[in-house]
Amino acid sequence: MQASDPQSHVSPRLLDNLNPEQRNAVTLGRESALVLAGAGSGKTRVLTTRIAYLIQTGQVSPSGLLAVTFTNKASREMLTRLTSMMPINTRGMWVGTFHGLCNRMLRAHYRDVNLPQTFQILDSGDQQSAIKRLLKALNVDDEKFKPREMSWFINSAKEQGLRSHVVEAKDEFTRRQVEIYQAYDEQCNREGVVDFAELLLRCYELLSKNKPLCEHYQNRFKFILVDEFQDTNRLQYKWIQLLAGSRTAEQSNVVFAVGDDDQSIYGFRGAEVGNMRDFQRDFANGNVIKLEQNYRSEGAILDAANAVISHNKDRLGKNLWTDAGKGENLRIYPASTDLDEAEFVVEEARTLNREGMAFADMALLYRSNAQSRVLEHALFRSGISYRVYGGLRFFERLEIKHALAYLRLAGNPDDDGAFSRVVNFPPRGIGARSVEQVMDLAKRYNISLYAAAANGIANGDLAGRAGLAVGSFLKICEALKSSSGKVSLAELVDECLELSGLKTHYAAEREGADRLANLSELVTACAQFEETFEGPLEGEEPTDALTSFLTHASLEAGEHEAGESDDALQLMTVHAAKGLEFNAVFLSGCEEGLFPHEQSMNDFDGLEEERRLMYVAITRARKRLYLTYAGSRMLHGQTRYGVVSRFIDEIPEALCKWLVVPDKNAAYGAHFGAGGFNGGYIGNSGVRAGGLGSDNASSGSAYTGHKQSYSSQHYAEQGNQPYGRQGAPDTTRAGFETKKADTHPFAVGQNVKHEKFGEGVVVNFEGRANDARVQVKFRTEGVKWLSLQYAKLSVL
């Protein structure tokens, strides 16, 4: 390797435009290293360029390296970039997520791990229902052992590499949990299914127990690259250790780990930041490369991020810098309510758009999904197109799950989860009673539900109406099973939708149109999948298209990729935004209890993780960042009063520009009337420094008379400590509702009465003055739009 300069073989521009640290990382020799890559420091670029570099310099063949990421998106991105850098056939390369790669190994050695070739993967929902089913079968009180908590217990044990027989049980309760854990694993084995954590654990055990096999992989993967290392859990760490080989340092494979401890935001699901420290000890041996130059955000944004994260105690230490200018200050908007916050975002996004920024370059972020509702509502009314990421994904939709359950049964009749999901869906006269009979039979003979049902009918245990109904269900499954080898995947699904009666069922249902559309989307998805589906590589176990598709459905859940074309504002949680960047970012709900979330703010680790989450949020923005919070918001059906997030307080005042809406009416009046008034709020820096009183008084006559309004009251009362306990929420509330009454008397939620339609409640409104219309949900007449000008509507 030293004989000839390896760089001479490298394609001409591969290493261009890399800064010294990046280049260092890319061209590193045969040694393990930890790359501490700050947000926006070109992490993915380094990772992919290194792969290209290793291949081009002949240090490794494409099949001799293993690159593992955390998300499907990241691995796809890696492959895309790689193919754009060099002509390469990525098929056969071991690039994927932890779960994807483990799945691949388990499929290849399914006999060694005691799994059926067609084993299926339980997603978290499937796992939950499996546990519920188990608890019922064991006659365990699911109030005392809640399925949620049980799945947490089981998953965290697995993520630490612990099987039930080695879990320590200090008390009776835990002992019982361990028993359930064991029973759960037995159930999964019986049914031939694995959950997410099992995928990793089973693979780890395969390698650790099967020395020749482990050595085979160790010999193969000379270079191992790990993305988002801070998100790895203990089991993943040990898996990497196994593959790296625990031989002498010279012989051991090279592990190149890239991560950012400041962006570790998955501790709640078992990720251990501590792995980064351990890695330095076990692998890198002090070999740490820091990427600290940020190419994404402008100065003020970056400074704010650094300031916030500096409050964390437990850090490896890293400070991002940029040679971009200071840029704009962060804009902070204290909204009166969540509705006000949403309206602000709408107005502001519109203004930015008018000024030339595409909506698609803006993101609206929130801490928890529940917050998106109000925001979406405001966007919907404004007519701005938007896209929500996350939420329920394609393969998680109920109707899709049902259809997939039939397909799973076609592939593996022992899948009791799938069986119970659809025995009586669509309803075919198999009630709880009949299902119980089948379950009893299954338990008595220790066989699957499917087998029990078949036996029961054959030997008369299951007779009469119940027997007939169950028989018809089994017929459907058999028909699908016999078709599965013969027809194409898409045809099979089509047949499944017909035979099962799902199509008919949803066609008859009042609100079934969407579900029907999704089902036909499923057929399309199958056709597409089949097109790209390639048989096994040489030496690989053949996997049929059906099993592959079902695996794909569990592992990838189907991100929404439609609608890329139109210019839509992007809505997502902060977690979902990790790795992305936008010209403008709105971070909503910057309130204590929400962000930091109340579930996390009480313990030290939780709070530090929340702060890292804040750091992630801030560093998503390139040019402009808005932080908004609301004095009150609806949460779980009741109004909650919030105070500004401590994280905002951790941002130096000099980087902030406070936006205040002194009076909504004045702002709207100006907005709709005179054209010149832009936005309706006044920039105010130094508010928190205590200068507000005078600032407020001098900033214009338009609103000085409205001391009632939330913002001014807020500051007037609280001076330079804006987030003390909320003093007078009642005034706030009154102020807000008065405002509503001014626009028209029928606020959302108002109970009203109509001469013809009777009583109802206002659910929406639009327009103003003469052409105002309200949407009313009547008790008996359904939902109607009414024009206030004509409809005789009275307040109740």
Added chain:
DNA sequence: GTTTCATCTGTTTTT
């Protein structure tokens, strides 16, 4: 056996 209504509950992030 199925539908509907009412009550309850749980609320962070996800491969």
Added chain:
DNA sequence: CAGATGAAAC
């Protein structure tokens, strides 16, 4: 507030 579950009506 919404989704899930359970009890009573159909």
